[in-house]
Amino acid sequence: MDLLSYFVFFSVTASIFGIATLGLNLQWGFTGIMNVGIVGFFGVGAYTSAYLTGPNYPEAFGGFGLHPLIGYLGAMLTSGLVAAVVGIPTIRLKHDFLAIGTFGIAICIQLVAMNWKSATRGFDGLHSLPKPFTALAGTPFLANLYYLIMVLVFIALITFALERMVRSPWGRMLRAIREDEDAAAALGKNAFAFRLQTFVFGSMLMGLAGALYANFMGFISPQDLLPIFTFQVFVMLVVGGSGNNYGALLGAVIIWALWTVTESVLGAILPTELRQQVSAIRVVMVGAILVGMLLYRPQGLLPERRNSSPEARIRN
């Protein structure tokens, strides 16, 4: 039972990572734009949902006590909005500006979460966020299980929608822009608009992941908004296969499993006073995996499929 409830907990967190990885896949995998501030959009989503659904904190504003589903919707809206604000000045320019811009916004969002105490309670974080199904389920285990089912339904819907989108003419245009922007522009396509759209959609998924995380944990604080999160999502996509939605999900599960297993294994082998070292070794290991994949299998475990348009396949 213990193992089973741990498995459910693991699956929920892995699925939340999976949603963020799908968001990055839309941005980098399909459109070739870089987001180095995934955790920023995750954080905006998490805090938005915390405000919309959380209780009224005496020392901080917010706490509307709304239904979590409204929190999720709000999270997608605000993270999409932040993405538009960062994207509009930077996406027209070279890739590097978006990379640096997203990196910057993530740092700023973490600084705000840490220091704007009257809104975010700083490191005390926002707590007692409602988890849907808690009353219905009765036990914490069932509540987590229902939450897992809900997240899996979300993933199914998102994956279905993304697969439809990338196979549509719109999706083919994304890849055309990724491969040769000048050629796409010569066909009269506005590369800026396509890029901005995918950047905003992808960031909305990252925001949704943040909201799902906040309501699942019931708590969000600046400790959850470290650059390491961005790095984990990178590795998940590179390992799984950038340009492949199923690869993104597979990568999320594999890397999250590796991450949690190494923590318990290293934690069991090494003495407790080396705890700092344990989590640091883990980061070095995952960094080595990222670099190794980029060098030896850049296409990932599940490479991008060619001819993703059904019509094209029939004619071939």
Place this chain on the structure above:
Amino acid sequence: MMVQMLVDGVVAASFITLGVVGLSMVYNILNFPTFAQGDHIATGGYIALGLVALIGTAGSIAGLSFGWPLILALVCAAVLNGVVALALDRAIFSRLRRQNASRISLIMASFGVALMLRHLIIVFAGHEPHYFSFAIQPALDFGGVRITRNELVAVAVTTALVIGLHLFLSRTWLGKSMRAVSENPSLAKVNGIDVNRVILWTWVISAGLAAVAGVLLGVVVQIHPFMGFELLLPMFAALIVGGMTSIYGAVLGALLIGLAEGITVQYFVPEYRQAVSFIVVILVLMVRPNGILGEKA
């Protein structure tokens, strides 16, 4: 108040300058913004810290909190940091170049290298801050403007290195080759410039200056695992403000960002120090997308 703010800004700018020169060189010669530049600053600081620990003392000369042992450690750290950067290039970046990897792959790899360096530091030296010396240094008082001797040295060393770099880039064969490669690699190659040699020296100089930044930051403030990472956003901001393509622009950008930080810390909210550079970047990009010294679009 006003002058104090300028002085603090110039001190902050000196660390950013030493870091951004390398960032700019790598960006223009190897064609990608390396997210590991901040952590090269940290490794440089830690290598010097280790060497000073081996010697046993940072020494003390002329009222400074350091002396010859630290200067020796600084020189060795600059060389060793260059070796580290070269080894990383051989192991990772040169292979990605050979595979014609996309720029995004290079950015991601540098992000991975950054996290590995930072966490290797934590594995070996822990999270706690370290100091080269615990000697207390009284600030000099110039009619109400306060600056420590260490800070004066940091500004002087930075100025000297920037001038030296300018002479190197404008007077020597290697320096001119570097500028040629950054402007047009194929044309440079056709003219018999050994691009691999240029790349080698790019890493050595960039990581060497980063090590100097790390040691000076350690002397003036402290050594800790995130010391370089915290400089990354200001460095990128300086690069963008300076127009990406010019080292001189980057140095000017560093000065501007340093002053903006000085103003924020003095008059507004010190906690948001890092955010300032980001706001400057967004403002500059909206008004002049190619930076202040950048070419017109």
